[in-house]
Amino acid sequence: MSLKVTLSALDLIGRTPLIALDRIHNGPGRLLAKAEFMQPGGSVKDRAARAIVLAAREDGRLAPGASVVEMTSGNMGAGLAVACAALGHPLVVTMSAGNSPQRARMLEALGAEVVLVPQVDGAPGQVTGADVNAAADAAQRIATERRGYYVDQFHASEGVQAHRETTGPEIWEQSSGRVDAWVAAVGTGATFLGVAAALRERNPRVICAAVEPEGCQPLAGLPITRHRHLIQGTSYGSVPPHWIGSQMDLSIPVTDEEVERWRRLLATKEGLHVGYSAAANVCATVALLSSGRLAADANAVTVLCDTGMKY
Ligand SMILES: Cc1ncc(COP(=O)(O)O)c(C=O)c1O
Incomplete structure (x- = not known):
C-alpha cells in the first residue's frame, strides 16, 4: 500500500483555497480571495x-x-x-x-x-x-x-513565471473561468503581473487593477506626495523593473485609515487575521465592485498576501 504523504515543505506551496468573502461584501458582484497566508512560509x-x-x-x-x-x-x-x-x-x-x-x-x-x-x-x-x-x-x-x-x-523573472504557471491557472480553475477582474498590490510585481498574464491568456477582457497607497501611485503615473504608508511589502515609490504597464487597466488608491478598517473587518467578520497588503487588496476590490465598472454579477479576484500574525 503506498503512503499518501507530502514529501517536503516545498510541496505545501501553492494550491491555496479561493475564499468567497461574502460576509464583508454581499454585492454588487462577488469578492473572491486567494488564501496565500496558508502557505508554509505564511505568504504569497x-x-x-x-x-x-x-x-x-x-x-x-x-x-x-x-x-x-x-x-x-x-x-x-x-x-x-x-x-x-x-x-x-x-x-x-x-x-x-x-x-x-x-x-x-x-x-x-x-x-x-x-x-x-x-x-x-x-x-x-x-x-x-x-x-x-x-x-x-x-x-x-x-x-x-x-x-x-x-x-x-x-x-528575478522566475517570480512572475511562478504566478503565471501556478496562481493564475489555480484562480481560473477554482472560479470555473468566471473571472471578471483581478486586483493586487505591487511589490516586485510578480504576483500582479504573473496572474494578469495567466488570466488574460484565457480571457483578454479580464480587468486588471493595481492597488497603491493614496499619495504614492507611481504606477498610475502620479507624482509622489507621500512616501510613507502602512502597506508593508508593496509600493516602494517607483515602478518595479519587470513592470508591464499594458497589463494594468487602472490603479486604485487606498488610504492607511481604510486599510486599518478593512483589516479589522476581515478579522472580525470573516475570521481572517491577515496583513496590511491583504486588507488593501480587499478594500480596493470592494471599491472596484461598487464602482459600477463591472457587471452586477461580476467576480473580482484578489489575494490575501500574508498572515497578520507578524505585524
Ligand atoms: C505583505 C506583502 N504583500 C504583497 C507583496 C507583493 O508581492 P509581489 O512582490 O509579488 O508584488 C509582498 C512582497 O514582498 C508582501 O510582502
Whole structure:
C-alpha cells in the first residue's frame, strides 16, 4: 500500500483555497480571495521563492550547500527559509530595521541569519524605497563576501513565471473561468503581473487593477506626495523593473485609515487575521465592485498576501 504523504515543505506551496468573502461584501458582484497566508512560509512569496531557488539550482547558479542571500521585507525571506531548509542551503537575509521585529524573529526561527539595516528616511512600520535600497546594497555585499547566491527578487523573472504557471491557472480553475477582474498590490510585481498574464491568456477582457497607497501611485503615473504608508511589502515609490504597464487597466488608491478598517473587518467578520497588503487588496476590490465598472454579477479576484500574525 503506498503512503499518501507530502514529501517536503516545498510541496505545501501553492494550491491555496479561493475564499468567497461574502460576509464583508454581499454585492454588487462577488469578492473572491486567494488564501496565500496558508502557505508554509505564511505568504504569497513562497511561490516565487521556491521557483527562484529551484531554477538557480537547476542551471548551476546555486551550488549544492551554498549560501543564499537576499534583501527582504520578511515574506520573501520566510519563503526562501522554507526552500533553503528543505534543500539544504544556509540563508542570510538583510532587512530594513523599519519592518516589524516579529518578522526578524520568524526568520530566525526558520533558521535564517538576519542582518538588520538602519532606515534611511522611513519610520518604524513605514519602509521607503531608500530603506529598501540600503538593505539591497547590504545583501549584495554579503553575497560577494560569502560567495553566496544573491536572489535579487526585483530582477528575478522566475517570480512572475511562478504566478503565471501556478496562481493564475489555480484562480481560473477554482472560479470555473468566471473571472471578471483581478486586483493586487505591487511589490516586485510578480504576483500582479504573473496572474494578469495567466488570466488574460484565457480571457483578454479580464480587468486588471493595481492597488497603491493614496499619495504614492507611481504606477498610475502620479507624482509622489507621500512616501510613507502602512502597506508593508508593496509600493516602494517607483515602478518595479519587470513592470508591464499594458497589463494594468487602472490603479486604485487606498488610504492607511481604510486599510486599518478593512483589516479589522476581515478579522472580525470573516475570521481572517491577515496583513496590511491583504486588507488593501480587499478594500480596493470592494471599491472596484461598487464602482459600477463591472457587471452586477461580476467576480473580482484578489489575494490575501500574508498572515497578520507578524505585524
Ligand atoms: C505583505 C506583502 N504583500 C504583497 C507583496 C507583493 O508581492 P509581489 O512582490 O509579488 O508584488 C509582498 C512582497 O514582498 C508582501 O510582502
